[in-house]
Amino acid sequence: MKVRKRGVWLLTLLSLTAVIGVYYLLEKAPKPFDGITIFSDDTIEGTELGEAGKDTTPVFAESYLFEEMRMEVRNERSQLREQLTQKITSDDMTAEERNAAFDEMQSLTKRETAEAMLEMLIKDLGYEDAVVRAEDGGVKVSVIAAEMSPAQADQIVYTVKSEWEDARTVQVDFKSGK
Template identity: 55%
Template sequence: MRVKKKAVWFLTLLSLAAVISVYYLSNPVTPFNGLAIFSDNSLKDTKISELASKTSKTTPVTTESHLFEEMRMELQNERSQLKETLTQKVASSQYSADEKNKYFDEIDAITKNESNEAMLEMLIRTLGYSDAFVRAEDDQIRVTVQANELSKEKANEIVYMVKKEFNEGKVVVDFQSETIN
């Protein structure tokens, strides 16, 4: 008995929709109500100190994680431009099939690299660092973590984690200070 591909896809999507429906019905999501935080009167008795009320000078508090965000954005822009160029080459008729396959493989490698970097950043944050930036290029993987100091044991732990994810390449671990500007 031969089943048509459309019927198989339809049944697959239908079963997926049923599973998702059951999940959401069994685990109701309560929406976040930001005003509920302030609904109790616990802040009513809070007083600002006289010193703070006399001085009108305000100091912005920023951390260097903005630097990490800027580095991520720059890297993402570079890679998206490279992907766009490669996509145009794949769509072009002036390249052979082998060249198009090579360009497509490069796009795939960039995408895999990006996902591995993001996963490593998340794993490094679970080690207790407030932020991390991972950049893998050529034969070098550079990891920058936000910490006051970085012990050799912690650096080795990061190197081990990176080596598990990226099997090849030289790993360099740096740290940025967590001090507030």
């Protein structure tokens, strides 16, 4: 049995290496740099970086707030997953309790997958970033958008309800992109 697993693993690695190798061999010449020219003949004297007298606002990306929210949810869920794993592996639990813990772990995985998929779908609608959190049949969606309209909220609610049948209520929260 171990030889088969090793063989499958080796075959997978070799095929992955072959695919990557073919991709790089068939890739065309590097694309030209589309951004600012780093080394140029111009001097810095003609360039203005900004004026000290103008009011400036600090730049704070809302996506950092979203990343913080995602990390909190991940931490909570990893602790829950650890507790469920301990229940499943414990000798003190009955078979029914172990099955219930296993079912809860599967539903947690299903919920995480659905949230990640919905985040990608909402980003595909044209939003900078989105966070989707599901709790007890309700779904909370936070979105970064320059403009906020009821039609956009309806579009998000429709997307969530059409992709996730367990979503009974959907709450949409807009954050400004600036």
